[in-house]
Amino acid sequence: MDYFPVFTQLHNKPVLVIGGGEVACRKVDLLLRAGAAITLISPRLHPALQKLASQQKLRWLAESYQPGSLGGYYQVWTTTDDRELNKRIFRDAQQKKIWVNAVDDPAHCDFITPSMIDRSPIQVAISSGGASPVLVRYLREKLETQLAQNLSLLADFAGKQRNRLKLHYDTVDKRRHFWEQFFRLPQVENAQSVEVLEAAFVQLLAQNNQATGTVCVVETGTDVEMLTLKALRLMQQAEMVLYTDEASQAGFIDLCRRDADREACSEENLLQKADALLSQAVRVCILVRKGRTSASLSAFCQQHKGEVLPSL
Numbered sequence: 001m002d003y004f005p006v007f008t009q010l011h012n013k014p015v016l017v018i019g020g021g022e023v024a025c026r027k028v029d030l031l032l033r034a035g036a037a038i039t040l041i042s043p044r045l046h047p048a049l050q051k052l053a054s055q056q057k058l059r060w061l062a063e064s065y066q067p068g069s070l071g072g073y074y075q076v077w078t079t080t081d082d083r084e085l086n087k088r089i090f091r092d093a094q095q096k097k098i099w100v101n102a103v104d105d106p107a108h109c110d111f112i113t114p115s116m117i118d119r120s121p122i123q124v125a126i127s128s129g130g131a132s133p134v135l136v137r138y139l140r141e142k143l144e145t146q147l148a149q150n151l152s153l154l155a156d157f158a159g160k161q162r163n164r165l166k167l168h169y170d171t172v173d174k175r176r177h178f179w180e181q182f183f184r185l186p187q188v189e190n191a192q193s194v195e196v197l198e199a200a201f202v203q204l205l206a207q208n209n210q211a212t213g214t215v216c217v218v219e220t221g222t223d224v225e226m227l228t229l230k231a232l233r234l235m236q237q238a239e240m241v242l243y244t245d246e247a248s249q250a251g252f253i254d255l256c257r258r259d260a261d262r263e264a265c266s267e268e269n270l271l272q273k274a275d276a277l278l279s280q281a282v283r284v285c286i287l288v289r290k291g292r293t294s295a296s297l298s299a300f301c302q303q304h305k306g307e308v309l310p311s312l
């Protein structure tokens with residue numbers, strides 16, 4: 001990993017932009033959305049930036065860069081048309097331990113700008129580590145068409161209900177389970193209003209008061225790519241993964257939810273183990289080798305409305 005992705009809090013933080021051309025316009029637009037307190041140093045100013053300065057959305061210092069200009073800033077963006085100057089600013093900022101982005105010069109950046117999809121509070125940032133900004137833009141355009149239009153609404157709603165949910169469920173596992181069910185509800189996927197979300201939320205809470213565990217059996221062959229989408233989804237939902245043969249199933253175990261518990265279990269003990277877990281309302285996924293689902297395991301699954309997903 002060449003760059004480590006983070007989301008930084010810039011609200012009211014003093015940020016310096018050097019240069020006042022077209023590139024500065026783009027950066028200033030993003031920084032304003034993040035609530036930064038922007039100072040811009042440049043002898044000349046693009047009309048759009050002049051407007052922002054006159055509206056006091058940024059502070060403009062109509063001068064050229066001086067080494068003393070950097071004092072007190074949290075972060076610096078240098079966007080001038082003088083590459084040598086941008087490099088010098090990078091070095092000055094490094095000395096002062098201030099993070100700097102020299103536009104279009106990754107060798108002189110402490111951080112680089114990703115391509116962004118802003119559906120606040122959901123943010124998607126994509127980077128190629130400088131390898132291909134145009135490919136990154138292309139990916140962003142593709143993703144934009146695929147992401148639900150109501151993402152902001154969903155995230156806002158969920159954010160506000162987290163404390164309320166804690167009153168109903170006392171463990172992280174139970175709350176996670178609730179949210180996983182909630183976001184899959186068709187009326188939630190299509191929701192356009194808070195009222196629809198609230199109704200779905202209340203209804204699901206009522207249903208879950210009689211919660212039980214679930215069980216599924218996924219048969220593992222030799223190739224994880226042959227898993228069906230359904231098998232993968234169930235593997236991602238399980239809280240406990242029982243597997244019978246670590247050596248041949250390692251790749252499959254890896255694909256289960258990262259924080260699920262994993263336990264080796266002999267084929268003979270599977271039923272007893274799964275039964276105990278179900279009585280504690282746990283979601284169990286059992287990995288058995290191709291063709292090794294016993295008739296009793298299959299019947300157990302059916303009895304608990306679970307599925308056996310044979311290997312392809």
Ligand SMILES: C[C@@]1(CC(=O)O)c2cc3[nH]c(cc4nc(cc5[nH]c(cc(n2)[C@H]1CCC(=O)O)[C@@](C)(CC(=O)O)[C@@H]5CCC(=O)O)C(CC(=O)O)=C4CCC(=O)O)c(CCC(=O)O)c3CC(=O)O
Pocket residue numbers: 026101102103104105106109111112113114115116126127128129130131132133134136137140
């Ligand atoms: C390293 C980085 C440093 C930084 O600026 O932070 C950097 C570097 C360079 N960009 C160059 C050129 C172009 N950059 C774009 C577009 C974007 N560039 C952005 C980011 C970054 N660009 C950072 C790494 C991002 C990553 O890979 O993760 C995006 C994502 C965000 C943004 O800029 O806000 C934004 C897309 C936003 C969107 O639409 O979603 C286009 C296309 C266009 O404008 O449509 C072109 C022209 C086509 C071309 O030349 O490829 C050049 C060559 C300059 C030259 O040849 O003179 C360099 C220098 C070099 O590669 O050495």
Ligand SMILES: NC(=O)C1=CN([C@@H]2O[C@H](COP(=O)(O)OP(=O)(O)OC[C@H]3O[C@@H](n4cnc5c(N)ncnc54)[C@H](O)[C@@H]3O)[C@@H](O)[C@H]2O)C=CC1
Pocket residue numbers: 018019020021022023024041042043044045046063064065079080081082083085103104
């Ligand atoms: N416009 C674009 O979309 C792209 C621009 N670039 C590169 O990014 C750089 C900036 O591009 P633009 O914003 O279009 O240039 P621009 O020419 O519109 O703006 C440059 C700005 O730098 C300021 N400046 C120059 N010397 C300065 C100094 N000593 N102190 C403070 N400010 C100073 C100028 O006053 C001007 O406002 C250029 O190197 C360009 O090659 C790269 C890719 C795309």
